[in-house]
Amino acid sequence: MPVLNIREALNQALREEMIRDEKVFLLGEDIGLYDGSFKVTRGLYKEFGERRVLDTPIAEEIIVGTAIGAAMAGLRPVAEMMTVNFILVAIDQVVNAAAHIHYMFGGGVKVPLVIRAPGGGGHQLGAQHSHSHENWFAHVPGLKVVAPGTPADAKGMLKAAIRDDNPVMFIENEGTYGVKGDVPEGEHLVPLDRNEIKREGDDLTICAYSRMLVVAMDAARDLEADGISAEVVDMRALRPLDMGPALESVRKTGRVITVEEGWRSFGVGAEIASRIYEEAFDDLDAPVARLGSAEVPTPYNKRLEKITFPGKADVVVTARALLGRN
Amino acid sequence: MAEKPLAADGLSPQQLLDLYRKMVIIRRADQEALNLQRQGELGLWGQFLGQEATQVGATVAMESTDWIVPSYREFGMAMCRGIDPGEMLGYFRGLTHGPWDPRRYRFLPFTISVATQVPHAVGFAMGCRLEGSREVVLCVFGDGATSEGDWHEAMNFAGVFQAPVVFLCQNNQWAISVPLRRQTAGSIAERAQGYGFAGVRIDGNDVLAVFSAVRSAADRARRGEGPSLIEAVTYRMGAHTSADDPTRYRLDSDLAPWSSRDPIETYAAWLRSQALLDEGQADSIDAEAEGMAEAMRGKLRRLPLPSPAASLFDRVYHDPPASFLKEREEFEATLEPVE
Ligand SMILES: Cc1ncc(C[n+]2csc(CCOP(=O)(O)OP(=O)(O)O)c2C)c(N)n1
Numbered sequence: 001m002p003v004l005n006i007r008e009a010l011n012q013a014l015r016e017e018m019i020r021d022e023k024v025f026l027l028g029e030d031i032g033l034y035d036g037s038f039k040v041t042r043g044l045y046k047e048f049g050e051r052r053v054l055d056t057p058i059a060e061e062i063i064v065g066t067a068i069g070a071a072m073a074g075l076r077p078v079a080e081m082m083t084v085n086f087i088l089v090a091i092d093q094v095v096n097a098a099a100h101i102h103y104m105f106g107g108g109v110k111v112p113l114v115i116r117a118p119g120g121g122g123h124q125l126g127a128q129h130s131h132s133h134e135n136w137f138a139h140v141p142g143l144k145v146v147a148p149g150t151p152a153d154a155k156g157m158l159k160a161a162i163r164d165d166n167p168v169m170f171i172e173n174e175g176t177y178g179v180k181g182d183v184p185e186g187e188h189l190v191p192l193d194r195n196e197i198k199r200e201g202d203d204l205t206i207c208a209y210s211r212m213l214v215v216a217m218d219a220a221r222d223l224e225a226d227g228i229s230a231e232v233v234d235m236r237a238l239r240p241l242d243m244g245p246a247l248e249s250v251r252k253t254g255r256v257i258t259v260e261e262g263w264r265s266f267g268v269g270a271e272i273a274s275r276i277y278e279e280a281f282d283d284l285d286a287p288v289a290r291l292g293s294a295e296v297p298t299p300y301n302k303r304l305e306k307i308t309f310p311g312k313a314d315v316v317v318t319a320r321a322l323l324g325r326n
Numbered sequence: 327m328a329e330k331p332l333a334a335d336g337l338s339p340q341q342l343l344d345l346y347r348k349m350v351i352i353r354r355a356d357q358e359a360l361n362l363q364r365q366g367e368l369g370l371w372g373q374f375l376g377q378e379a380t381q382v383g384a385t386v387a388m389e390s391t392d393w394i395v396p397s398y399r400e401f402g403m404a405m406c407r408g409i410d411p412g413e414m415l416g417y418f419r420g421l422t423h424g425p426w427d428p429r430r431y432r433f434l435p436f437t438i439s440v441a442t443q444v445p446h447a448v449g450f451a452m453g454c455r456l457e458g459s460r461e462v463v464l465c466v467f468g469d470g471a472t473s474e475g476d477w478h479e480a481m482n483f484a485g486v487f488q489a490p491v492v493f494l495c496q497n498n499q500w501a502i503s504v505p506l507r508r509q510t511a512g513s514i515a516e517r518a519q520g521y522g523f524a525g526v527r528i529d530g531n532d533v534l535a536v537f538s539a540v541r542s543a544a545d546r547a548r549r550g551e552g553p554s555l556i557e558a559v560t561y562r563m564g565a566h567t568s569a570d571d572p573t574r575y576r577l578d579s580d581l582a583p584w585s586s587r588d589p590i591e592t593y594a595a596w597l598r599s600q601a602l603l604d605e606g607q608a609d610s611i612d613a614e615a616e617g618m619a620e621a622m623r624g625k626l627r628r629l630p631l632p633s634p635a636a637s638l639f640d641r642v643y644h645d646p647p648a649s650f651l652k653e654r655e656e657f658e659a660t661l662e663p664v665e
Pocket of ligand 1: 060086089438441467468471472498500501566
């Protein structure tokens with residue numbers, strides 16, 4: 001199987017879907033001639049031309065607004081936000097329009113729209129370019145929200161998102177574009193509502209997604225060297241939130257850590273923990289441990305930025321503490 | 327001798343020379359900062375090469391009690407307001423988010439999210455008027471910013487409430503890789519009419535034209551005659567930032583016509599023709615710029631490393647709640663001591 005990084009896998013998904021379906025088109029800031037700020041759209045402007053790869057003015061609200069309009073007209077727009085932070089300018093269009101139009105129009109129109117946006121930090125871009133907001137969207141009925149952390153999932157979920165008839169928030173991460181892995185060629189679809197155990201283990205469960213999946217897998221390898229067997233559950237499907245694999249894992253291990261890159265308060269880990277308390281309380285041997293960013297705006301300073309986000313060492317220390325090994 | 331342009335009226339020979347001096351000094355600072363970034367001393371640098379006339383002319387045209395609300399490219403304006411460039415570079419090095427006191431210099435912090443400062447400027451100006459002051463706000467943004475909804479809403483508000491603002495668009499004709507013609511199909515300056523106030527398009531590479539347009543707009547605002555929009559046409563001679571490679575989307579030949587319209591060289595030629603600048607003066611200004619660059623470099627290297635917990639937590643709340651202080655303590659306990 002070819003090895004690609006996430007950037008290439010996403011690019012392949014976009015290209016294949018654009019070839020497969022004339023109705024798919026892309027719009028966003030600097031995505032054409034410039035190949036995108038993070039080069040995810042590399043070569044597509046050249047191949048498909050400016051009719052299907054639109055370099056837009058700097059206007060996030062109307063990027064999302066027009067994409068919604070085009071989706072209602074029967075097209076399949078894929079809008080890129082340069083970073084997820086800028087979608088806050090367009091939040092009314094995402095929440096009040098994209099998520100609710102199907103409902104408010106009594107099902108008369110659908111909004112088959114994908115909004116791609118990299119979240120997360122670690123690239124010294126400052127607070128207003130470095131946050132994670134997937135939990136904001138995962139809060140909203142009507143939206144689907146996914147955040148893959150491997151190249152195969154990135155490709156398969158993006159293709160599935162483009163074919164989905166609902167608005168999908170497709171959350172990428174600047175820190176994972178270079179992550180490599182096997183990617184099936186051609187028709188490879190990963191369902192948007194299915195989470196997955198990415199590594200088996202018996203002693204504890206680590207629930208993570210996107211860049212934190214990479215961190216969790218690294219931590220699990222270190223823990224293994226330490227005689228601790230960690231199971232890693234990829235929580236890539238955030239809304240609808242598929243709790244199946246996580247619950248199955250908790251029933252086996254009795255101990256859980258959730259890891260997210262954003263702030264813990266009112267976060268993804270909080271939701272996962274409550275679901276576990278509701279469904280598997282009796283299987284738990286310890287309270288769920290939640291890891292997330294320090295509750296501060298992401299600093300610009302490189303060293304400080306690094307210590308605000310959860311890293312491998314934090315997962316290892318927390319795992320050992322949960323198992324009474326510290 | 328060439329005739330003195332109208333715009334020079336009211337400026338003494340000393341003041342005319344000082345415009346030149348300021349442009350030379352901020353260009354030297356810009357160049358030095360770019361070098362420092364390339365040497366790994368700064369995280370990122372956004373050059374303003376080619377935009378010196380707009381930055382100097384506009385800043386000098388405002389009274390010292392007026393306020394400036396910038397985007398991120400107005401380092402030169404900040405220097406003209408007297409803010410220490412070495413200290414400011416601490417921001418680009420990631421040492422501090424607040425390298426100057428905005429109230430002391432009447433210069434608000436740089437704005438990173440495009441166009442979000444434009445509504446702030448309007449509100450600030452409305453606030454000044456409510457307080458009964460005669461202060462005026464100069465709001466600065468790029469051509470790309472004029473596409474954002476925030477920008478339009480701010481213009482409309484300013485017109486309705488007759489806010490004492492001067493809107494200055496540094497139209498450097500690029501927004502990262504997107505050229506002006508892909509940003510707007512019409513004129514930026516002419517939009518002002520639709521909002522009910524005056525808009526002008528001027529040569530942003532002519533420091534005197536900028537001075538005069540901004541001065542008269544500020545005077546009108548001060549008299550209670552409302553906002554104005556000035557589109558200063560200039561050119562971004564450098565990259566968007568040090569993280570950008572403009573050769574991917576722009577030809578060298580695009581730059582040529584603008585190189586011959588360099589704002590400093592054309593102004594120097596005019597000053598010389600008026601016998602307002604001689605070689606001795608030019609040399610001593612160059613020497614001053616060199617000294618500034620050296621001091622800036624030295625200052626940057628001496629800036630202290632911040633304490634992690636203080637830089638992360640101290641400025642999140644003006645008045646931190648107890649639970650937040652506890653979080654800070656817990657976080658601090660997890661930190662490894664740094665050498
Ligand atoms: C709301 C928002 N959208 C997008 C960006 C990314 N971005 C940063 S600078 C820039 C271009 C701005 O161009 P312009 O306003 O012309 O100013 P210039 O950089 O030319 O000075 C863009 C798109 C951002 N910082 N904020």
